[in-house]
Amino acid sequence: MSITTHKPVIGVIMGSNRTARIGGAVANWALDALQRDDYTLRLIVLAELALPFLDEPDILAHGHYQNASTQRFATLIAGCDGFVLVFPQYNWGYPAVLKNALDTVYAEWADKPVGTIIYGNHDIQADIAIRLVLAGLNMRQLATNVGLRLRPTTTAATVAQDFRPFYPLVEAMGTELALRLTHA
Numbered sequence: 001m002s003i004t005t006h007k008p009v010i011g012v013i014m015g016s017n018r019t020a021r022i023g024g025a026v027a028n029w030a031l032d033a034l035q036r037d038d039y040t041l042r043l044i045v046l047a048e049l050a051l052p053f054l055d056e057p058d059i060l061a062h063g064h065y066q067n068a069s070t071q072r073f074a075t076l077i078a079g080c081d082g083f084v085l086v087f088p089q090y091n092w093g094y095p096a097v098l099k100n101a102l103d104t105v106y107a108e109w110a111d112k113p114v115g116t117i118i119y120g121n122h123d124i125q126a127d128i129a130i131r132l133v134l135a136g137l138n139m140r141q142l143a144t145n146v147g148l149r150l151r152p153t154t155t156a157a158t159v160a161q162d163f164r165p166f167y168p169l170v171e172a173m174g175t176e177l178a179l180r181l182t183h184a
């Protein structure tokens with residue numbers, strides 16, 4: 001008899017849906033730094049999912065998802081054991097598309113570890129805003145979260161170079177994620 005163990009899946013959610021987003025480059029950089037044998041990384045690009053703006057008839061916490069898009073998203077989120085949210089700061093907060101995704105299901109987020117990688121032009125105030133939302137969803141936010149300040153010259157092509165000093169911090173996030181997954 002062979003014993004198969006489940007390799008945890010970390011959903012890395014790219015939370016900008018602007019066509020001209022730099023977020024794809026930031027998410028790819030983060031995926032590189034988060035790479036470990038302990039888990040599998042699954043990139044979830046909200047711009048590609050194009051979830052409808054929330055329109056479920058019932059309270060999401062009741063779990064009676066009726067729209068096919070919600071049911072598909074619930075399956076995707078339920079299949080992840082933890083998350084890293086990579087998103088830009090918009091007006092000191094998080095992008096609407098990310099909040100919409102977080103609101104679209106409920107129980108599937110609960111008790112799972114989550115780290116944030118937030119980037120913006122200035123100091124990162126969105127950290128405060130997202131913490132409340134993640135607490136409201138009963139998620140277990142990591143101690144290691146990352147705030148990245150874009151340079152005026154930063155482009156998708158220079159992300160890896162400009163954010164190099166923060167690479168070890170993202171690696172540390174991966175270490176903490178792995179620990180949290182084994183010590184639930």
Ligand SMILES: Cc1cc2nc3c(=O)[nH]c(=O)nc-3n(C[C@H](O)[C@H](O)[C@H](O)COP(=O)(O)O)c2cc1C
Nearest residue numbers: 016018021022023088089090091092119120121122
């Ligand atoms: C609507 C909007 C609001 C923004 N507000 C802030 C802000 O409050 N603080 C900040 O540091 N950067 C702010 N920015 C700058 C973005 O964080 C920056 O342009 C980033 O590259 C956007 O990410 P994206 O290209 O992946 O969409 C804002 C950008 C947009 C589009």
